[in-house]
Amino acid sequence: MASALVTGASRGIGRAIARALAERGDRVAVHYGGDRAAAEETIRSMAGTGHIAVGGDISNPGSAAAIVRTADEALDGVDILINNAAVAPTNGLRHRVDETSFDDWQTAWRTFVDVDLLGAAQMTYLVARRLIERRAPGYVVNVGSRGAYRGEPDFPAYGAAKAGLHAFGQSMAVALAPHGIVVTSIAPGFVSSERQRATLEGAAGTDLRAQSPFGRVGTPEEVAEAVLFLSSPAATWSSGGVLDFNGASYLRS
Structure with missing residues (x-):
């Protein structure tokens, strides 16, 4: 039995990951930002x-x-860290360069980068250092986004933060491998989490589902199943990898 810390686990993808880890037999610290x-x-x-x-x-x-x-x-002792907590793109944080004031541009960048990249970097440092002190193996899984690759013109700070998270994970994979710590990332496409329900039920829902040749979007439970693998010994040789997880809605060379 392992122990895991899942950030942003009060709902959506994080909740599904926490449930899956618990079903596997792990004890889980369910992190929340404000909604206990x-x-x-x-x-x-x-x-x-x-x-x-x-x-x-x-x-x-x-x-x-x-x-x-x-x-x-x-x-x-925390054996597994899932860096899932993130600020998601919403209409209130939309910041197209040709529409946004400089002040709002700065606010958006700070908002996304502080949580989606720097927050994950801080959590990784803190958990990794404790693992190293214990001389214990461990796993770090970063929940990134396909937006890191396909571009996010309405939310460039989000895309950049997620791209930075993927790159950070690769750097940590190399740095932490000598300590037996496996670091991977997963890059989901659009996922039917609670906060995306209104979008899927609205006018944009049809177009979002059509992005995948499967004719649907992903589910939090599917992401959780992939995270189970990435946080297991079977994923050791995947360290440094970024798993595309978008139902063939975006393919990169």
């Missing part, structure tokens, strides 16, 4: 016992350190 009730709902839906909810802002260094310390102590 949703995190506790996630825990109630999980198999097994010994899971905890831990809140905090991963973009804040002090808060990030407290999250990892709490999870590490409660679970007798």
Whole structure:
């Protein structure tokens, strides 16, 4: 039995990942940004016992350190880190370069980069250093995005942050391999999480489903199944890899 910390696990993809890890037999620290009730709902839906909810802002260094310390102590060491927490593209954060004021442009970049890239980097450092101190093997899985490759003209900061996350994961794979720590990333396409429900049910839903030749979008549970593999010994030789996970909706050479 391993112990895992899943960031942004109060709903959506993170909740599905936490459930899947618990079903495998892992104990899980369910991280939430501000909605403790949703995190506790996630825990109630999980198999097994010994899971905890831990809140905090991963973009804040002090808060990030407290999250990892709490999870590490409660679970007798974190073996698996899933960097899932992220600011998602929404209409309120749209920042096309030809439509956005410079002040709003700066705000959008800070918002996405602080959480989606720097937050994940902080969490990785903190968990990795504890693993190294314990001389224990471990796994880090970054939840990136196909947007890192196909371009995000309405949300360039999001695309850049996710591309940076993929590159960061590759750097960490090389740095942490001598310590027995496997680092991988997954790049999902559009996923039918709770916060995307309105979009899928609206006018854009048909076009989004048509992006894949399967005629649908992915599900949080499918992402979770892939994360189970990436956080297992079978994925050791995948370290440094980025798994495209978009139903053939975007193919890169």
